Amino acid sequence: MPQTAPHHLPHVLVLATGGTIAGKADQRSAIGYDAGGVGGKQLIDGVPGIEQLADITVEQVANIGSQNMNDAVWFALAHRIQHAFETHEADAVVVTHGTDTMEETAFFLQNVIKSKLPVVLTGAMRPSTAISADGPANMYEAVKVATSEQAQGRGVMVVLNDTIHAARWVSKTSTTDLQTFVSVNAGPIGYVDPASVRFLAPAPQASGPVFDLTRLHDNLPRVEIIYGHSNMDARQIDNAVRDGAKGIVLAGIGDGNASTEALAGLDRAVAKGVAVVRASRVGTGLVNRNVEVSDDQHGYVASYDLNPQKARILLQLLLATGVTSATQIQAAFGNGLY
Incomplete structure (x- = not known):
């Protein structure tokens, strides 16, 4: 009887930067928390079933609240992502990030990453220690989108709360609601749940200008x-x-x-x-x-x-x-x- 060839999972590089998804509760108020209290490896370990989606490698690029996001972290992310794609080290990249400036990081990366391979940013509106933390579901769905064949050629995306957004259109619109990210003027590009990934239209032919990282001198x-x-x-x-x-x-x-x-x-x-x-x-x-x-x-x-x-x-x-x-x-x- 012929043997079935082994199934190789896609390789996803997870780059952790901190944010609420890595936050821990603080006693200063009922919903108070400190961002960036949990490492990227701990985040992955707390997501049941994610190991069935991809072979995952986690690297901690930063561990900050996204109010402190800066050029140095942006360029560190961009160079690491570009290197991973050029050396065939990863089939996709997921970036964990605070929600406050997530749209800005996504837009920056959209304009400097030269690859058809998916880059997905995700985060959470509730810290990892909350009673109903949204981080694990968002992390699972981000990896699911990143490993979808349909995600190829769509540039940088933001995935939270079962919704897929393009970097150019997405904005944070509520201070505390789980459904804070909205693609104003355009609408989301797709939806995701644990069973499926559904994009609403084919991948675009072009997604705006792409800048050469080597000309930017990291500032x-x-x-x-x-x-x-x-x-x-x-x-x-x-x-x-x-x-x-x-x-x-x-x-x-x-x-x-x-x-x-x-x-x-x-x-x-x-x-x-x-x-x-x-x-x-x-x-x-x-x-x-x-x-x-x-x-x-x-x-x-x-x-x-x-x-x-x-x-x-x-x-x-x-x-x-x-x-x-x-x-x-x-x-x-x-x-x-x-």
Whole structure:
């Protein structure tokens, strides 16, 4: 009787960075906790059945709350992921991460990782010691998505609460709800449960610009986000320029607008060679060119679908690679269609 060939599980590299998923309860309040109290290996060991999905290797890149996420950890992740893919060390990568800045890390990695192999970020809204911790289910489903053949070519994804999101669209929208991540303006790209992975559409042909890690020198230029509000003057804008900002993202009111005085401050910034991108503090909708503000006249860039925090990252990457003209920057921002 012929023997059945052994079934080889895919190899998944798990890169742990801390966050609530690795948190421990604290007595300061009923829902208080300290992020990053549990190691990545402990997280995996606490997920029943995950060993049947993949051959898993765990590495601890950092153990911090994501409010402390920084360029050094971003580049450590990016280089490790790129190396793992180029050397065929891993078939997919899962990154455990705090939820507060998860969308920013996902978007950064989306723009610097050159591979069709899946990268999935996951985390939790409740610490590992909570009565109903969501981390184990999210971890299981992240690995399930990462090992799915359908995940190939989809870039960086975020998986929590049975939902699959693309890095460009996903945002955290609630301080405490389990269903905090929403892909505003676009919707999720799929759903997952312990039995199945379902993507809603074929993998896209393109997913925006990809930057060469070797040209970035492991640091990004300073770009400030200035929040728009009523009775706004230009002091924060002028101070940002004085403090050495190479770019400014306006988290503007409505369609990325601001007061006459603030716009005058942005004009002064442009005149000094500072790149200005108009985004919006509003949670949904696109910031279009030349609507309430004449971008052509002022030399501004419209963020289209990118929220202020993601617009900041894209602008940093562009400036770091020598792209400084408003026309070139606008071209890289696209038109909100990918």
